[in-house]
Amino acid sequence: MHAYMKPTPLKAKFFTPGVIVLCVLALNGLVFLAGRFFFGIGAVTNLNNQYPWGLWIAFDVAAGVALAAGGFTTAALGHILHREDFHVVLRPALLTAMLGYTFVAVGVFVDIGRWYFIWHPLIMWNGSSALFEVGICVMIYMTVLYIEFIPMVTERFIGRVNLPGVLKFLNRPLDALLRVMDRGLGKTMFIFIIAGVVLSTLHQSSLGTLMVIAGPKMHPLWQTPVLPLLFLLSAISVGFPMVIFESMIASRSFKMKPEMDVLSRLAGFVAPVLGVYLAFKLGDMFIRETFVYLQELTTESVMWTIEVVVGVIVPLRMFLSRAVLRSPVLLFIAAMLVIFGVALNRLNNFIVAYTPSYSFSSYFPSIGEISVSVGFVSLLVLMYRAYVMIFPIISLPDSSAAPKTKYAIRGGK
């Protein structure tokens, strides 16, 4: 018999040794970031006219968007297919997506030379630009994610708005606003949920179109007209592994039992999607006969092999095994491998595959670039921790509510 699960703000001490390490990493990133804003991008990064895009675009933006795919994949499963049995993972996945996209936006903000013009694409449109489409979709999708998060805010604060001191007069209007939003969103949320899934499929695939225009500057192992499809499939495959990964980390961090029951059922969906992705990736390789490039030992061929063997084939085999789905440790490793594979795929596409026609040296990210990227990831984890302690996101067994009451009242018998 299952206990009824209810999303509840978690109670724990915020600062633990791990959290303090994350704070230090975040601060370190912010110091380098200050250098970028005072002295220009060249002062902190190894970017130059030969390599215009580096770690910040490949990791913070491209990998960030892919790894936030848990949001739209679980929304499709839970809300569009109405699989109630997966509801406990919806809110954590939504939070990860929301924070993930926030840091994608921040990543773009620090990487573009004129950050104060980041709003330009809203009014200056170029329909033929893949980057324009990615930018617009990400902006709208981020708004959608924040709207989808509002129910957690209303649930937590309706009747509990309690601002201190001089702000006290705002308590009643804020409460009223929350109630209005709650009522309005209850009826219209499905628009945003469908929009979120559509927008995600659009920009996850267009992210793949980005490098198509680089043409021969991109290594043939990755350069293919089906890149958008490969990006979409890999994003869908990494969605559930990411949810599994973060759920297990959160459970461990807050000393709870991992939700193995839900997670192993979720993991059952991974192998088919990952298999389709692998089939398309290898099919494309055989049609374009790019396997010839694997015969020579180059950075590209080694990276491609690691990406596909360690990041796709091994986890695919693991997700096909029932023993793996039932074992927390093995499931965690399998999920981590898929995440590694997709993140590496994005790094490969944007950095390893990119060979300028004229280059004087090869690109490797600078200490500053790595510090900023690590800093952003640390900030994201810190914010996740804070959010699950403030808002009802992670579900805990709730003894006060019997599972059947909900439906009994609704049914009106």
Add this chain to the structure above:
Amino acid sequence: MKAQNRRTFLKTAAVAGTVAAGLGTSKAKAAPMNILSPNRMGVLIDTTVCVGCRNCEWACKTAHDLPSEPLSTYGDRSVFAQMRRPDDGALTVVNEYGNPKNKDLPINVKVQCMHCDHPACVSACIVGAFTKQENGTVLWDSDMCIGCRYCMAACPFQIPAFEYHKAIQPEIRKCDFCIQRTSKGELPACVSICPVEALTYGPREELVRVARDRIKANPDRYVNHVYGEYEVGGTSWMYMAGREFADLQFPNLGTNPAPGVSEAIQHGIFAYFMPPVALYAILGAIMWMTKDRKEEGL
């Protein structure tokens, strides 16, 4: 996602559809200008004539208010020891290559923006800051640029350069075909200073004819290839040489316009906004049909 009845669902779905359709029509109009006028101008660079005096480098910097050494220092040929590329401080540079036909006559190649007929930068730019002008110039608009550097990733000739060491208002720098001068009827600075007339400015179609005539008249002097005539769909600046272009570090590009595949994909996904709207409708239908699962409490 509380219970909703069929009417609110249809109503709101209709509103969402209309909004999406509205976006579609206005988006169709928005695209940066890419005029291919039959009278567009170009420059023909005859590398067999160029002597590598680098006066064009000086003239270019002076015309664009970039800091420059005095003209007298440009005779120094030691800079040719290394291959150089245009950057934010020099919109054109001259490189030197060996000449297998005559060791004493090295081949000098001036490098600058090619001003493509179907420019990758125009297609790629997120805000449409690049435009192809009627006179052939590919122009960058500082008021629009957000500094994302996608043009640099897209350019097949690796031309746009970025001011990496400027914190505020860094620019994308590349040859602007001296549009300030040509609009007043003057020659581009590099063309006008060239002492040996290695550069010829004129209508592109005429330049192609001139180049073909020269090759026909001197088949021993030239390879039978006008670089830029067909490369990436044609460029406004074209080259003639006595040695294979691949040996002079010209990229080996096909004749298809650089943005071709990318735009085909992009316009396929967004054909009149049909695919996204259709996907929205299908997902809405699935959501509606599986709704009962929820109420039965599965």
